[in-house]
Amino acid sequence: MLLDNLALFLSIVEKGGLSAAGRERGLSPASVSERLAALEAHYGATLLKRTTRAISLTEEGRLLVDGARRLLAEAEELEAGIRLGTQKVSGPIRLSAPADLGRRYVVPILDRFLADHPEVTIDLNLADGYVDLVGQGLDFAIRHGLLADSSLRSKPLGENRRVVCAAPAYLAANGMPAHPDDLSDHDCILMRFGNTLDREWSFEIDGKIRKVMVRGRRVANDGGLVAQWCREGHGIALKSIWDVGEDLASGALVELLAGYSVGQTALQIVYPPTRVQPRRVRFLIERIAADLPYPSASERISL
Known part of the structure; x- marks a missing residue:
């Protein structure tokens, strides 16, 4: 039940409200409030500040966001390893990419990845502006430019x-x-x-x-x-x-x-500093890094 409540808490943060998180999970507002209260009672701390217009994280809430992502990733990794075996991957992957590069290069890679892994689902956000990975619950993003958020980790894809x-x-x-x-x-x-x-x-x-x-x-x-x-x-x-x-x-x-x-x-993959990434996310990051065309700067410049 604790893991379910942690997942609900992350949904509240990502959706920006209790009602939106409840709709996504098929729960009534009263049920969402009750489970949030149970989570706060479990940790003995207030996790969210609520007003009539918005919610915001307390310091304890911000700490729990990172910890909850790690716990849920580890639990999912354990379950997948036991249930499906070490070589199979399943579950959702949420990522973002620049619109033009995403349509031209990333989508074909995703198509091949989905064909190879029928139990994986993809949620792709094509956007040229800044995307908040943690706030939107994304596993990773492909970005141009320097890494402005020092809390994120990155995997270079080349110049x-x-x-x-x-x-x-x-x-x-x-x-x-x-x-x-x-x-x-x-x-x-x-x-x-x-x-x-x-x-x-x-x-x-x-x-x-x-x-x-x-x-x-x-x-x-x-x-x-x-x-x-x-x-x-x-x-x-x-x-x-x-x-x-x-x-x-x-x-x-x-x-x-x-x-x-x-x-x-720089062109790079950036992702939140979660200690354990689900196997499906690691596999897709490795596939994108391997399959993107023009792997060297000299080849790209020679076009």
Whole structure:
């Protein structure tokens, strides 16, 4: 019963409320409140602060979140090992990935993984903005950039070169920028990451990194749509080589300002610092790391 109450407690935290957690688990609000009270009585501590509008974790509650994840992962690992054997995996996996990279590269890997492991289920969140792994109950996420949250652990997948690019049709109609400052005269397609609009693009100019302000009539929070608009000739985009490598190779897009490096960012898998990950999660992380194309930086840059 304790493990069931711990799982319910995590659902309350992830869903942001007792009612939402109850609906997910088929429990009445009264039953959820009763089981939460039993859990607080067991530990002799208040785990949640509740108001009419929201809930928040107490210090003891935050401590229990990490501990509960470890206990539940260990219990599930033990049960799976006994019930299914050491080589079989089962159960849900929740992950997040950038939209364009996820559709293009991660989804095919997930399809093969599901075919190999029929008792596994996948819940994929495609999002280009920041995703709260712990708050949303995700097992791991694939992310570009540096690891901002020092409490997370990471598995590197390689470097990710960023390129400025445009379609031949756009360049034929508007000319090709010869210098980053020329971008002020062009229509650029901008990405929005959450509340942040990526309108400052960094370039290495005369040995120094300088940010150039760009403008454009099209803004999207979906990297795939930005790439589509770029291929259709609507403007210049700053994209990951993972997202536009095939378009550059086919000639659908042309790399611009190659002499002014826009730098590289890390591509990595990040996950909460749970001491024990379920076998299914470990297997999928290993599969993604092994099956992602362009395994070396030199191959990616050569596209």
